[in-house]
Amino acid sequence: MHPPSASAAPAMEPDGPAGLAEATGSGKPGLGGVSSQITERASGHRQGSSLGTGVPQARTSSPAPLSPLLLLALLAAFWPVLLWYLRGSFDGSNDPWGLLALLAAALALGREPARQPPPARPLLLPLLGLGLYATASLAGLPLSLRAGLAALTLGALLSAWRLGRRLDLPLTGLLLLALPLAASLQFYLGYPLRVLAGHLTLLLLDLHGLPVQLEGATLLWNGQEIAIDAPCSGVRMLWSGLFLMAAAAAWHRFTPRQTLLALGLTLVAVVAANGLRAAALFYLESGLLQLPPWVHDATGLAVFLAAGAGILEAMLRIDKSRPC
DSSP states (O other): OOOOOTTSOOOOOOOHHHHHHHHHTSSSOOHHHHHHHHHHHHHHHHHHHHTTSSSOOOOOOOOOOOOHHHHHHHHHHTHHHHHHHHHHHHSSSSOTTHHHHHHHHHHHHHSOOOSSOOOSSTTHHHHHHHHHHHHHHHTTOOHHHHHHHHHHHHHHHHIIIIIOOSOOHHHHHHHHHTSSOHHHHHHHHHHHHHHHHHHHHHHHHHHTTOOOEEETTEEEETTEEEEOOGGGSSHHHHHHHHHHHHHHHHHHTOOHHHHHHHHHHHHHHHHHHHHHHHHHHHHHHTTSSOOOTHHHHHHHHHHHHHHHHHHHHHHHHHHHTSOO
């Protein structure tokens, strides 16, 4: 007898009830053998479907993360704004507090990246911002306006890259607050805020029964003119309140709805605090209260701290209201 050749055809697998009975080692089909073979054949059918022999299974894929080279390319395209930013931050014409907002933005981005992938077409909004920036540059618009477009563009890119969002409002707000625009804000917003503080002061003093009048940003009482000057306009308090709000919202990664709610509460708190400070200082400047000069600065600081504490408390409450 010769040994069987290696090329001999393999024996056919048993099929049908007899084969099942043979697999179970008895003359009758066993339930255990039947169930095991059914399971094996069902699993083979599922594998065949996934390989294209049947109905293909649905597959999900995450978009590829954005490259940091895109960020470097944008920074290179914004080189005139970068030079303007460095000059404005260190030449003494503006407050250097914008660097604090830039640091807060960096800390928020340095946290663990968001788990969701970048949005569909993540470069759509950054490319749109880059096009607007190029148009503004060709039109010769001021660098301050071009800097705002650059901040929005960078915010869109960083939002998609690190946070998986089309445009993260708190992060973009921090980038806008980082711009050295304190002098411009004082020029454009200083007087309207002083007039608004004057009207709020009239309401508070009227509750006390004082017949005070307002002309522009000057309070008139008992033959005296008490001006609400530029340091009391509330521009710095407004910037500080917006910074606290944006930093807390960026750290807790607020949704757009939460951010807009926080923004509204912050604006109300800042305007109310500025009016309260102007009314309190009226009693000092008019001579109704005879107190040491340092009380003037202490009053402004106390009102500012109270407003800041209220803003942070509101941020915590908004964060706790986030649905799980």
